Amino acid sequence: MKALSIHNxxxxxxxxxxxxxxxxxxxxxxxxxxxxGPNGAGKSTTLGIVCSLVxxxxxxxxxxxxxxxxxxxxxxxxxxxxxQEFNFGVFEKVEDIVLTSAGYQGLTLKEARPRxxxxxxxxxxxxxxxAQARMLSGGMKRRLMIARALVHRPKLLILDEPTAGVDIxxxxxxxxxMQEINRQGTTIILTTHxxxxxxxxxxxxxxxxxxxxxxxxxxKALLAELTSETFVLDLAQPLxxxxxxxxxxxxxxxxxxxxxxxxxGQNISQLFALLFEQKIEVLSLRNKANRLxxxxxxxxDKTAASGFKADEITTEVSV
Amino acid sequence: xxxxRIYWVAFSTILIKEVRRFTRIWxxxxxxxxxxMALYFVIFGNLIGSRIGEMGxxxxxxxxxxxxxxxxxxxxxxxxxxxxxxxxxxxxxxxEMLVAPVPSWVILTGxxxxxxxxxxxxxxxxxxxxxxxxDLTVHNLFLTITVVFLTAVLFATGGFINALFARSFDDVTxxxxxxxxxxxYLGGVFYSIQLLPEFWQGLSLFNPVLYMxxxxxxxxxxxxxxxxWAALAAICVFIVLLFGLALWLLERGRGLRQ
Numbered sequence: 001m002k003a004l005s006i007h008n009x010x011x012x013x014x015x016x017x018x019x020x021x022x023x024x025x026x027x028x029x030x031x032x033x034x035x036x037g038p039n040g041a042g043k044s045t046t047l048g049i050v051c052s053l054v055x056x057x058x059x060x061x062x063x064x065x066x067x068x069x070x071x072x073x074x075x076x077x078x079x080x081x082x083x084q085e086f087n088f089g090v091f092e093k094v095e096d097i098v099l100t101s102a103g104y105q106g107l108t109l110k111e112a113r114p115r116x117x118x119x120x121x122x123x124x125x126x127x128x129x130x131a132q133a134r135m136l137s138g139g140m141k142r143r144l145m146i147a148r149a150l151v152h153r154p155k156l157l158i159l160d161e162p163t164a165g166v167d168i169x170x171x172x173x174x175x176x177x178m179q180e181i182n183r184q185g186t187t188i189i190l191t192t193h194x195x196x197x198x199x200x201x202x203x204x205x206x207x208x209x210x211x212x213x214x215x216x217x218x219x220k221a222l223l224a225e226l227t228s229e230t231f232v233l234d235l236a237q238p239l240x241x242x243x244x245x246x247x248x249x250x251x252x253x254x255x256x257x258x259x260x261x262x263x264x265g266q267n268i269s270q271l272f273a274l275l276f277e278q279k280i281e282v283l284s285l286r287n288k289a290n291r292l293x294x295x296x297x298x299x300x301d302k303t304a305a306s307g308f309k310a311d312e313i314t315t316e317v318s319v
Numbered sequence: 320x321x322x323x324r325i326y327w328v329a330f331s332t333i334l335i336k337e338v339r340r341f342t343r344i345w346x347x348x349x350x351x352x353x354x355x356m357a358l359y360f361v362i363f364g365n366l367i368g369s370r371i372g373e374m375g376x377x378x379x380x381x382x383x384x385x386x387x388x389x390x391x392x393x394x395x396x397x398x399x400x401x402x403x404x405x406x407x408x409x410x411x412x413x414x415e416m417l418v419a420p421v422p423s424w425v426i427l428t429g430x431x432x433x434x435x436x437x438x439x440x441x442x443x444x445x446x447x448x449x450x451x452x453x454d455l456t457v458h459n460l461f462l463t464i465t466v467v468f469l470t471a472v473l474f475a476t477g478g479f480i481n482a483l484f485a486r487s488f489d490d491v492t493x494x495x496x497x498x499x500x501x502x503x504y505l506g507g508v509f510y511s512i513q514l515l516p517e518f519w520q521g522l523s524l525f526n527p528v529l530y531m532x533x534x535x536x537x538x539x540x541x542x543x544x545x546x547x548w549a550a551l552a553a554i555c556v557f558i559v560l561l562f563g564l565a566l567w568l569l570e571r572g573r574g575l576r577q
Contacts, residue, residue, distance in 0.1 A: 013577060051418045054577050073322070073420035081418045087411035091343070103332025104419035106325030148415070 001029045001064060003156045003187035004050065009059035011045050011211075019045040021211040022059065027204070029064070029155075032182045033189045034202035034219070038300055042211045043191045044084065047158050051081045064155060077105065080154030082145045084161045084191075090134035094125055097133060098148050105152035112151060119147040122177065139170045146174070150181070157181065159190045163197060175201060199223070199292040209300050223292065230288035231268075233258045236281035245274045259288060329421045330429050337433025341399055348399070348437060349444060352391045356445045359387050360452045363509065375511050375542040380453045385536040386508030389470065391445045393503060393528065394495065396438025396471040400430050400478035401491045408482065413575060423569040427479060427562070434475030435468065442467060455539070462547060463538030469554045470531045474499075476561040483565070483574045502528045507536075512544045527557065 004027040011020040020042050027033045037043045048054030050061055052072060061068045063075040088097045095116060102112030120126040123143040128136060136144060142162055149157060159178070163171045171194075178201060182188050192198055198205065198219075205222055207215040215222065238255035248271055249261040258280075262268060275282060341348040360380065368379030375382055407413040416426050449455065457463055477494075485491045506528030512520050523529055530550035537543035569575070 048577070052576070053414055053417055055572060073422065076418060076420040079418065081414075083411075083414065085411060087414045089407070089410055089412045096339075100332055100336055101415055101419070103335075104329050104416055104421050106328045106420070108328055 002062075003027045003029045003031065003064060004189065005060075005062045006046070006050075007060040009046065009049065009061060010057045011042075011049065011054065012057045019211050020049075020056075020059075023208065023211070023213045025206055025213060025216060027156075027187060027189060029187055030182075030185060031187055031204055032179075032202045033187070034198035034205040035189055035191045035208065036195070036198060036205065036296060037191075037208035041208045043208055044160060046208065047081075047160055047189070047191065051079055051158060052076060077152070078155045080149035080152065080157045082142075082149045082157070082159045082162050084164065086141050086145065088133050088141075088144065088148070091132055093130055093132055094136070094144055095120065095129035097144060098151050101148040102151040107152060115151050115153075116147070119150055123147050139166045142166055143174070146177070150186075154186065156187045156189070159188060159192075161192055162190070163192065163194060171197070195292040195296055207296065207299055214299055219292075228261050228263045230259055230261050232286050232288050233260060233275075234283045234285075236283050239280070243275070243278050243280060245271065245278075248274075325420060326422065326425050329419070330425045333416070333421075333426065333429025334432050334436070337399070337403060337430065338436050340403055341433075341437045348395070349441060352395060352441045353444050353448055356387050356391055357448050359383070360449060364452055375540070377540055377542070378453075381540065382511075382536075383509055384449045384453060384455070385539045386506075386532045388442050388445050388449065389467065389532045389535045390503050390508050392438040392442040392467055392471050393474045393531070394499065395441040396434040397474040397478040397481075397499060398495060399437040400434035400475045401482045401485070401495070403433065404430055404479055404482035405485050405488070405491050408485075408574065409488075417575065423566055427476075427565055427569055430479055431472060431475040431562075434478055435471040438471035438475065439467065442471075457539055458541035459538045461538075462551070463535060466531060466534040466538055466547075466551060466554065469551070469558060470535070473531075473554055473558050473561060476558065476565050479565050480561065480568065483568050486574070502526050505529075507532045507544060527553075530554065 004025070006023060006025040008022045008024055009020050010018075010022050012018045023042070023046065025035075025046075035043050035046065045054055049056045050063070050068075052068070063078050066075040066078070068075045092100070098116040098119065099109060099112050102116065103109075107115070117126065120129055123146060125136075125140060125143055125147060128140065133141065133144065142164075146159075146162060162178075163174055166174065175197065178188060178190075182201075188201075190198065190202060202219055204218050205215070206213050232253070235256045235258055239252060239258070240255075242250045242252035242258065244250070245260070247266065251259045253259055260271060262271065272282065364380035364383055368383070371379045373379070404413070407416075446455070481494050482491065505523065506526050507523070512523045512529065515523065524545075530545055530553055533543040533545050534547040534550040534554075537547040
């Protein structure tokens with residue numbers, strides 16, 4: 001079953017800006033799905049339409065088979081939303097925020113209290129339950145929004161940059177929590193600017209740019225498209241020039257930092273052997289960028305370049 | 320889950336949240352009207368009123384008491400909804416309701432009755448304050464309760480529309496300051512329109528607050544400048560119109576959905 005099905009979704013804002021140019025997308029039940037794109041690409045507009053904060057101009061959206069045009073109330077019961085910006089009453093107490101949200105979903109206090117307690121405990125907020133939300137740290141506020149979104153046990157959880165501004169330790173604990181929720185059967189759609197996060201968590205991915213889906217595939221298939229990776233090598237002794245290593249493109253970033261591009265299929269042991277022959281000792285090795293990040297940048301750059309050409313042609317014709 | 324049950328729980332959640340909000344900040348919401356009205360009773364009712372003499376067959380304190388109660392009900396039911404709903408918009412917490420399966424009419428009813436709750440509570444506080452200065456005899460209890468409730472509903476609905484259109488905190492205060500306050504002061508709270516020259520009497524009849532104040536005064540004292548039952552019917556018509564407008568705007572997502 002499809003948790004989310006989007007067909008030919010369009011959105012044109014009042015000022016004429018076309019945010020979505022007829023995108024189509026399916027998310028399978030149980031999936032952990034990444035929706036990525038640069039700022040202003042149309043991610044938040046898409047998710048806004050799915051959860052009724054934005055009105056679509058055209059197209060169809062259904063959630064677990066429920067068309068939002070036919071029965072939005074039923075569709076909304078199936079969704080939990082963690083928005084990008086904090087959107088709770090800052091003077092409200094933590095527990096009240098979760099209980100109030102449960103009330104909007106039709107859960108009585110008797111039903112909601114144990115669920116709220118469990119979620120607040122799981123997310124490390126139980127000790128803060130009587131604190132006003134404004135007193136929480138940024139990470140706690142993010143976790144509060146997750147607790148609030150899960151209190152009615154939605155089948156589809158939408159996470160719009162849930163770990164923005166969260167320190168790495170907390171981010172990783174939130175990842176574990178999200179993975180556990182997903183294992184228990186909740187379908188998750190994630191947007192994030194941390195591509196490492198998407199790569200670690202998500203099985204399928206769509207990349208949206210300028211209101212169009214430019215890639216929609218599995219994470220594995222997408223990463224397989226990566227034709228080369230750049231590695232950064234920290235050297236034991238300083239060099240003056242980048243060494244010539246047969247078959248590898250090298251660049252000396254500074255005296256003890258060497259960047260090497262390794263193409264798909266090339267053997268990294270061969271690189272070390274060649275460096276060893278030149279008596280170059282390597283202390284450590286790391287990726288210059290996350291693999292998904294490299295792909296993402298190349299895909300988005302490609303559309304930017306083609307968009308520029310299209311504009312040029314339009315200008316010429318109109319002149 | 321049964322829709323009626325969901326709607327009922329959602330409605331009571333909104334209402335409880337609203338009541339919790341204005342009682343939590345009681346020093347800003349409940350105390351000021353009590354102090355202001357106590358000053359009105361002391362200055363206008365006692366000091367100046369004793370020199371004015373009778374009005375409509377009652378001493379001045381008795382005459383202005385219904386008007387002052389109604390004035391506090393109007394301003395508080397209106398401002399509760401404007402400030403609460405606009406704050407929800409401003410902090411984006413309104414999105415919580417919009418993404419939940421809560422129909423627009425439930426959201427509207429919840430906020431309006433939250434405003435009514437504050438209006439009536441303040442009205443009760445002012446009534447209790449008034450008892451320190453004068454006696455209270457109710458001429459028609461049904462009419463008194465009905466008109467005060469309906470007036471609170473009407474102005475809470477008006478406050479909701481104001482908040483829907485408001486884009487800044489300034490927009491929230493413009494209507495109460497430049498429209499509501501003059502209408503209330505010129506709505507027969509402190510005087511009978513029969514004291515006015517004919518032209519101003521005629522003009523006063525276009526002021527909706529006059530009908531509410533006089534209907535309430537009729538419910539308590541049994542005297543009024545206008546036909547109380549016709550005024551009650553007019554209030555009902557205005558409620559239907561404003562509620563319909565607010566619902567239509569909310570459904571269209573005015574100021575809420577892009």
